[in-house]
Amino acid sequence: MMYRKIKPHNFSEEELREIWKTEYCQKSIVTFDGIIVQFFDQMFDHCFFESHSRREKDKSILSLNRLEKIYWIKDTLQDPEAILKDGWDSKTGSYDKSRRIALVKNNYIVVIIIFSPVKARFVTAYEVNSEENLKKILASPDYKK
Structure with missing residues (x-):
């Protein structure tokens, strides 16, 4: 897989939202095992904004x-x-x-919700920054289709 990065500081927020819209919301994204994943415009905010505090x-x-990993x-x-x-x-x-x-890549995850054998909805994607959380994910049950 490619796993190419962009330099997001070279783009305006509007341009980044347009990448999201054209690459994900307007195209059909199919997983390697044949599940069509739906993406919506408003998911941009959830995926690409972080909280200054985990509590808030x-x-x-x-x-x-x-x-940079949009x-x-x-790819994942x-x-x-x-x-x-x-x-x-x-x-x-x-x-x-x-x-x-x-x-993938030791700590990058993409989460989807599967609602039929061939359809899912994107939830979020991010790098897991905590070794403890990564261990929990690796210890969770293997996904079985």
Whole structure:
């Protein structure tokens, strides 16, 4: 896979949103195992803004680190070498087989929710910065289709 980075500081926020829209919202993204993943304009904010505090979850800071990997989302979903795990649902406090985590490059994850055998919706993507959280993800159940 390519896993190319961009220099987000060379783009305006509007241009970055346009990349999101044209690359994800207006195209059909299919995982390596045949699941069509839906993306929507408003997901940009959730994915590319970070909170200045984990407690507040205010999503007030545009994350250049996340944006430089804007194309990694597609690459990760289409990478047959990705490690696939069941996702954690914090609301229920348990693993959810409809949430799939794809882990690549040692610490980059993309989370999708699968709602039919061939359809899913994008949730988020980011680098896992905590060794403890990475260990939890790696210890979670393997995803089984």
